[in-house]
Amino acid sequence: MALACGLAVQHAGGAVAPPAPHGVTPTSAQVAHAARPFYTFCHFTVDTFTGAEWGSGAEKPAIFNPSAFDANQIVTSLKAAGARGVILTCKHHDGFCLWPTKTTPHNVSASPYKDGKGDIVREFADACKKHDFELGVYVSPWDRNSEHYGTPKYVTDVYHEQIRELTTQYGKLFEVWFDGANGGSGYYGGKGGKRRIDAKTYYNWQVAWDMVLKNQPEAIIFSDVGPGVRWCGNEKGHAGDPCRATIDFPPGEGFGNVNTGRLNAGTLGGKLWIPAEVDVSIRPGWFFHENENPRSPENLMQIYLDSVGHGATLNLNVPPDKRGLLHENDVESLKQLGAHLRQTFAVNLAANATAKASNTRGNDPAYGPDKMLDNDVWSAWVSDDAVTTPEVELALAVEKSFNLILLREDIRLGLRLEGVAVDAWLDGQWKELAKAESVGSCHLWRVAETRTNKVRIRVTKSPVSPALSDFGLFLEPAFAPWVPPLGGATKP
Numbered sequence: 001m002a003l004a005c006g007l008a009v010q011h012a013g014g015a016v017a018p019p020a021p022h023g024v025t026p027t028s029a030q031v032a033h034a035a036r037p038f039y040t041f042c043h044f045t046v047d048t049f050t051g052a053e054w055g056s057g058a059e060k061p062a063i064f065n066p067s068a069f070d071a072n073q074i075v076t077s078l079k080a081a082g083a084r085g086v087i088l089t090c091k092h093h094d095g096f097c098l099w100p101t102k103t104t105p106h107n108v109s110a111s112p113y114k115d116g117k118g119d120i121v122r123e124f125a126d127a128c129k130k131h132d133f134e135l136g137v138y139v140s141p142w143d144r145n146s147e148h149y150g151t152p153k154y155v156t157d158v159y160h161e162q163i164r165e166l167t168t169q170y171g172k173l174f175e176v177w178f179d180g181a182n183g184g185s186g187y188y189g190g191k192g193g194k195r196r197i198d199a200k201t202y203y204n205w206q207v208a209w210d211m212v213l214k215n216q217p218e219a220i221i222f223s224d225v226g227p228g229v230r231w232c233g234n235e236k237g238h239a240g241d242p243c244r245a246t247i248d249f250p251p252g253e254g255f256g257n258v259n260t261g262r263l264n265a266g267t268l269g270g271k272l273w274i275p276a277e278v279d280v281s282i283r284p285g286w287f288f289h290e291n292e293n294p295r296s297p298e299n300l301m302q303i304y305l306d307s308v309g310h311g312a313t314l315n316l317n318v319p320p321d322k323r324g325l326l327h328e329n330d331v332e333s334l335k336q337l338g339a340h341l342r343q344t345f346a347v348n349l350a351a352n353a354t355a356k357a358s359n360t361r362g363n364d365p366a367y368g369p370d371k372m373l374d375n376d377v378w379s380a381w382v383s384d385d386a387v388t389t390p391e392v393e394l395a396l397a398v399e400k401s402f403n404l405i406l407l408r409e410d411i412r413l414g415l416r417l418e419g420v421a422v423d424a425w426l427d428g429q430w431k432e433l434a435k436a437e438s439v440g441s442c443h444l445w446r447v448a449e450t451r452t453n454k455v456r457i458r459v460t461k462s463p464v465s466p467a468l469s470d471f472g473l474f475l476e477p478a479f480a481p482w483v484p485p486l487g488g489a490t491k492p
């Protein structure tokens with residue numbers, strides 16, 4: 001069982017043909033994205049040195065001077081948490097570029113960092129390569145520094161060109177992140193004032209996104225409305241339950257104009273496959289502030305269950321401090337989260353169970369219920385087309401105690417399930433432990449610790465034959481009290 005809800009790629013079909021996909025299905029890039037459901041954000045720029053959350057654009061590049069920046073320390077600390085990649089704020093709303101872009105002098109080459117010869121994006125790219133970590137980029141559309149912001153020139157000569165530089169000069173990117181905050185007051189080359197734009201049309205998104213996908217065919221594009229992943233509708237760490245990967249946007253809704261409730265839940269039978277991404281910070285702010293402390297490992301685990309465990313991906317922000325390092329308290333919290341995840345998912349207590357299904361597609365063993373337990377997340381238990389509410393009983397060789405349940409659908413066949421329950425055999429009868437209206441790439445349920453030798457999976461509602469690819473029972477350990485190594489609000 002992979003640490004996170006991991007997915008492989010081939011479908012092990014049998015003599016009998018697999019069922020037809022139901023509704024919209026993910027692209028291969030989206031399938032690969034579901035296999036790395038936990039990754040990170042790194043908010044780092046002039047704000048790190050001013051204490052602002054949104055720089056005005058008037059910041060002097062001279063203030064960007066991390067004393068001990070080490071992308072390797074950042075990447076290895078993030079990796080220790082079990083994350084698979086990092087998305088760097090190459091440019092936030094203040095317009096300061098962390099790479100020596102040709103589009104504006106307002107960049108790292110005008111700073112004292114490495115005497116103006118530094119390139120923070122390059123150092124991240126190198127560290128990611130070295131530590132087998134994926135790299136993504138955040139490049140803010142809103143630019144409070146650029147004098148051209150609000151004119152067509154900004155879009156073609158500055159913004160699109162910045163996207164081109166980032167998607168062609170730093171190797172493979174797994175995600176390109178487009179923020180929805182747009183327009184308003186700023187420095188704007190010293191002219192100041194407010195600039196209003198139409199977020200839907202101004203940036204010429206289709207041209208920008210086509211370019212991203214041409215340069216990085218495997219990258220996932222994030223924006224409030226996708227097209228690769230969508231915003232989950234809040235920055236608190238909660239995907240809905242259900243949080244369907246499918247969604248429809250009614251006329252009028254789109255980039256810059258979204259319904260957060262819809263983003264949080266998705267749409268049953270929606271025509272677009274755009275799963276939710278949960279972006280949340282380990283600290284109260286997106287940028288590092290000395291008087292703040294990181295979340296505890298226990299709180300991070302709750303967020304993991306509320307995001308990855310609801311079929312979304314988790315993008316956890318961990319901001320470097322003024323040294324250009326992740327703070328000791330954050331590093332420890334990440335390390336403990338990683339250890340907890342590894343321990344929790346180390347042993348699938350259902351792995352050696354004997355599985356008996358009420359129905360198996362064409363009686364073909366290639367679709368048998370043991371395919372949910374074979375550690376191959378792409379082989380699935382599938383029923384006959386006409387059988388939409390089948391059941392599986394799992395007999396464990398001996399009684400086991402568990403408190404966490406995992407279920408996955410084979411998402412390559414679409415979102416098929418609309419109702420499922422898991423029961424345990426207790427005191428001579430079945431007791432329902434967990435249920436859900438949607439499963440998708442992963443559903444995790446924390447349940448009261450249960451000891452039994454028999455469990456049952458009941459599909460209660462499905463418009464077509466379900467295809468369940470993975471089932472797990474785990475015993476999540478308790479958390480020790482969280483004691484940040486450097487205590488409360490403190491400098492390193």
Ligand code: FUL
Pocket residue numbers: 053054179180181279286
């Ligand atoms: C928001 C931005 O305005 C915040 O500063 C941050 O970058 C967050 C991830 O997205 O829309």
